[in-house]
Amino acid sequence: MHEMSLAQSVREIIEAAAHEQGFVRVKTVWLEIGRLSCVEAEAMRFCFSAAMQGSVAEDAELEIVDTPGRGRCPQCGHEAQIVQVYEACAQCGSYGLQVIDGDAMRVKELEVE
Amino acid sequence: MCMTCGCGSSEVLIRGRKPAAKQAPVRFRLHESAADSGHAQRIVKLEQDILSENDRHAQANRRHFQQHGMLVLNLMSSPGSGKTTLLVRTLEALRDSCALAVIEGDQQTEQDAERIRATGVPAVQINTGKGCHLDAQMVGRALPELPLPQGGMLFIENVGNLVCPAGFDLGEAAKVVVLSVTEGEDKPLKYPDMFRAASLMLLNKCDLLPYLSFDVDQAEAYARRVNPALRIIRISATTGVGMADWLAWLQALRTKAPEAT
Numbered sequence: 208m209h210e211m212s213l214a215q216s217v218r219e220i221i222e223a224a225a226h227e228q229g230f231v232r233v234k235t236v237w238l239e240i241g242r243l244s245c246v247e248a249e250a251m252r253f254c255f256s257a258a259m260q261g262s263v264a265e266d267a268e269l270e271i272v273d274t275p276g277r278g279r280c281p282q283c284g285h286e287a288q289i290v291q292v293y294e295a296c297a298q299c300g301s302y303g304l305q306v307i308d309g310d311a312m313r314v315k316e317l318e319v320e
Numbered sequence: 321m322c323m324t325c326g327c328g329s330s331e332v333l334i335r336g337r338k339p340a341a342k343q344a345p346v347r348f349r350l351h352e353s354a355a356d357s358g359h360a361q362r363i364v365k366l367e368q369d370i371l372s373e374n375d376r377h378a379q380a381n382r383r384h385f386q387q388h389g390m391l392v393l394n395l396m397s398s399p400g401s402g403k404t405t406l407l408v409r410t411l412e413a414l415r416d417s418c419a420l421a422v423i424e425g426d427q428q429t430e431q432d433a434e435r436i437r438a439t440g441v442p443a444v445q446i447n448t449g450k451g452c453h454l455d456a457q458m459v460g461r462a463l464p465e466l467p468l469p470q471g472g473m474l475f476i477e478n479v480g481n482l483v484c485p486a487g488f489d490l491g492e493a494a495k496v497v498v499l500s501v502t503e504g505e506d507k508p509l510k511y512p513d514m515f516r517a518a519s520l521m522l523l524n525k526c527d528l529l530p531y532l533s534f535d536v537d538q539a540e541a542y543a544r545r546v547n548p549a550l551r552i553i554r555i556s557a558t559t560g561v562g563m564a565d566w567l568a569w570l571q572a573l574r575t576k577a578p579e580a581t
Contacts, residue, residue, distance in 0.1 A: 209453055209484040216370050228364055238370075245487055245513045246370075281548075292512050293546040303548035312370040320361045 210250040213312065214258035220314050225263045230319035233264035237316050241309035243276040243292060264317075272315060278304030374488055377456035381491025384463065389471040391574045394490050396514060397498035398507070399480030402524045404432050406498060406557040407475055411439045413567055418574075419472030423462050425454040425479045432477065442467050453484035456491055473574065482511040493573060494519040501525050501532055505539035508546050515546045520553065520569060527556040 221233060236255075240246050248271050255269045278289040280296035286307065287297050295302055369375070385392045397403045404424075411420055422443040424432040433445035444465040446458050459476060468474075476492060478485040486495075497518035499507055502525055508515040515521065521543055523536065540552050553569065555562030 209487065212451070212455070213370050216373055219373055220366065220368050220370070224364060224366055230362075230364065234361065245483075292516055293509060293542075295545075302545045314366045314368045314370060316366055317364045318361060319364050 210246060211254040211258065213246060214251060214254040217255070217314055218258050218262050218264065221264050221317065222262055224317065225319075231263060233267040233317050233319050235268045235270055235318035236264055236314065237270045237272055239272040239274060239311050239313040239315050241274045241276065241311045242290070243306055243310040244312045246312050248273065274309050274311065276309030277307050279307050280304055371487065374456050377460050378489035378491040381456055381460050381463070385474070385491060388468050390469055390474050391472075391570070392474045392476065392492045393570075394476045394478060394485075394492035394495045395498060396478045396482075396485045396495060396518070397480060397500075398482045398503060401480070401498045401500040401503065402557050403477055403480070403498045404435055406522065406524055406555070407477055408435060408439055409557045409560070409563065410475070410566070411436065411441045413563065414473065415439065415441060419469035421466045421469045421472070421474045423459060423466070423474065423476045425477060427451065427479060448479055452479055452481050453488055454478050454490060455488045459490045473570070482507065482514050486513040486517040496520045496522060498522045498524050499539065499543075501529055501534040501536070505535050506542060508539065508543040512546045515543050515550065518547065518550060520551045522566060523552060523554045525556060525558070526554045526561055527559045
């Protein structure tokens with residue numbers, strides 16, 4: 208989806224944190240990108256450095272924390288790692304698994320100075 | 321790849337071949353303390369959702385819609401699904417019974433807003449330039465440009481795109497995805513986020529089914545595989561088939577609009 212505007216949102220989050228917490232340079236940004244989150248990690252990497260130009264994170268290293276998807280079957284309650292939201296439950300074959308992990312897009316933490 | 325949105329050719333999985341360019345394992349470094357490095361370095365924990373700013377604007381829009389008793393729908397589809405024609409027919413059917421307004425999203429031109437205005441319904445066009453979807457802030461900025469349909473309905477026609485609009489809450493009561501039978505029946509599997517986000521799927525251009533090999537049952541099965549709760553209505557904006565069901569769905573949502581939001 209829309210990695211450039213998401214990268215700009217990351218920049219806004221970082222700039223707001225810099226203002227509130229008084230740091231002037233970001234060395235490393237940890238982004239959690241769940242595999243079910245509709246963000247493509249490679250596209251985010253591509254957009255990240257462009258979006259950070261002129262910000263406190265201009266030369267920051269991007270670390271992507273890649274979380275696998277997990278789903279719970281609404282019928283039998285079985286929980287398992289999933290790759291797609293439309294997978295059938297491995298135990299009972301039902302569709303409509305509820306995503307319980309791996310759909311987050313989050314700025315986790317920053318290494319700053 | 322599109323520089324604005326990251327849409328485009330960055331697909332990493334090629335079916336039938338060994339998955340290429342498997343991502344390197346993530347290095348989650350142990351954090352050095354400031355004392356270790358000799359600089360005033362520290363770790364700032366944020367745990368902030370990247371969409372939190374959009375969501376904040378969406379909530380403000382939602383409150384605004386509630387205060388004015390408006391039912392707001394976000395219409396999404398690929399380009400060419402017949403979304404605007406369907407919207408024009410819908411407005412024509414509703415305009416005598418309730419206040420209406422439309423926000424049109426397209427990268428360029430005001431043609432869609434002009435088509436809407438020809439029905440007598442006020443419309444504002446958002447041109448996103450190179451952008452591939454509407455976000456909540458754009459919608460918030462468009463609202464003062466419209467006479468708000470107090471107690472009525474606002475339709476937001478998103479940019480034609482089956483990918484990006486799915487992730488951005490605009491403050492709507494429900495997302496409606498339009499799929500046309502001139503597209504492939506496997507679209508719900510290829511673009512699952514869109515069909516997962518929607519409450520209703522309008523399967524449009526059903527008047528063309530006799531001329532196509534489109535498997536309606538398969539398309540609906542795929543859509544329900546992604547989203548078992550998805551309501552599906554087969555419709556034709558041209559012949560009017562299914563319009564009554566669509567209007568009834570809208571009316572039902574309208575009567576419970578405060579809870580729906």
